[in-house]
Amino acid sequence: MHTFTVIVPCYNEEETVPIFYEEIIKNDPFFREKELEPEFLFIDDGSRDGTVAQVRALHERDPRVHLISFSRNFGKEAAMYAGLQNARGEYVVIMDVDLQDPPSLLPDMFAALEEGYDSVATRRVTRKGEPPIRSLFARLFYRIMRKISQTEMMDGARDYRLMTRQMVDAILSMGEYNRFTKGIFGWVGFKTKWLEYENVDRSAGSTKWSFWKLFKYSIEGMTAFSTAPLVFSSVIGVTFCILAFVMVIFIIVRKLLFGDPVSGWPSMVCIILFISGIQFFCTGILGQYMAKTYMEVKARPIYLKDEKNCF
Ligand code: UDP
Numbered sequence: 396m397h398t399f400t401v402i403v404p405c406y407n408e409e410e411t412v413p414i415f416y417e418e419i420i421k422n423d424p425f426f427r428e429k430e431l432e433p434e435f436l437f438i439d440d441g442s443r444d445g446t447v448a449q450v451r452a453l454h455e456r457d458p459r460v461h462l463i464s465f466s467r468n469f470g471k472e473a474a475m476y477a478g479l480q481n482a483r484g485e486y487v488v489i490m491d492v493d494l495q496d497p498p499s500l501l502p503d504m505f506a507a508l509e510e511g512y513d514s515v516a517t518r519r520v521t522r523k524g525e526p527p528i529r530s531l532f533a534r535l536f537y538r539i540m541r542k543i544s545q546t547e548m549m550d551g552a553r554d555y556r557l558m559t560r561q562m563v564d565a566i567l568s569m570g571e572y573n574r575f576t577k578g579i580f581g582w583v584g585f586k587t588k589w590l591e592y593e594n595v596d597r598s599a600g601s602t603k604w605s606f607w608k609l610f611k612y613s614i615e616g617m618t619a620f621s622t623a624p625l626v627f628s629s630v631i632g633v634t635f636c637i638l639a640f641v642m643v644i645f646i647i648v649r650k651l652l653f654g655d656p657v658s659g660w661p662s663m664v665c666i667i668l669f670i671s672g673i674q675f676f677c678t679g680i681l682g683q684y685m686a687k688t689y690m691e692v693k694a695r696p697i698y699l700k701d702e703k704n705c706f
């Protein structure tokens with residue numbers, strides 16, 4: 396009998412928790428058939444609504460439901476980490492509570508593990524139901540990331556993923572503070588099978604990711620899994636040095652051949668503005684990495700538990 400842990404990060408999801416539970420227990424025959432003992436580990440990421448009460452009610456009904464509650468909102472990354480740390484299963488799956496990660500895929504995913512894969516990941520091939528501007532930026536992000544990072548990252552990859560214990564332990568061994576799980580999954584390696592499915596709309600409630608939150612998350616991803624922006628800023632620096640050198644020669648030659656009537660003030664201002672702009676931009680990139688290093692060095696805990704746990 397192996398334990399099968401389902402990790403469910405929740406943030407203000409009182410409406411979707413009961414719907415999710417009804418849906419996930421439809422897999423009970425599958426669990427029985429494969430002799431798996433499921434545990435449903437809800438991570439409450441500092442919700443301010445009735446999420447905790449909902450999960451506790453489920454715990455009363457079904458002791459397989461567990462709850463870990465955070466002292467405040469630490470973000471989905473922290474919730475997933477807490478889930479992985481506290482999962483007791485030989486097999487572990489991470490799943491959204493809004494049913495955008497269909498629980499009905501579990502049997503197919505498990506079949507792949509039986510074939511010998513270490514992890515089964517999912518990606519959605521469509522982004523229907525998502526604002527176009529968001530899809531555009533998401534596509535752009537993955538295209539850039541594929542170029543600048545050595546880690547494999549799939550467009551449309553979800554966090555919905557079933558893993559064996561050895562992969563979970565590998566992920567837990569990466570204790571970094573700035574977590575970007577999509578990159579971490581790729582970084583640890585292991586044999587991964589990709590399942591594709593059509594995007595599903597949320598069962599209820601609304602998305603917890605604002606455009607700004609996603610934008611910051613993408614910067615997180617870039618700095619966490621690539622140092623290419625640093626190289627990029629050095630390249631700009633060198634290019635401008637060469638350009639300046641050519642200009643110097645040009646001006647000297649012009650002075651010697653034609654004399655120098657005082658002119659060119661506007662173009663000078665443009666050049667100064669442009670170059671100082673680039674300088675600030677590059678300092679900004681540097682600052683991003685420094686800020687990340689600063690947070691890493693502080694080694695703060697990734698999440699803090701509240702007392703309201705049912706385990
Ligand atoms: N979530 C979380 N903490 C957060 C934001 C989201 O635990 O700070 C959870 C949320 O409850 C859901 C999952 O992460 O189970 C995905 O969030 P959401 O559905 O809002 O994102 P989307 O599917 O729109 O990308």
Ligand code: MG
Binds near residue numbers: 491493495597602
């Ligand atoms: Mg969702």
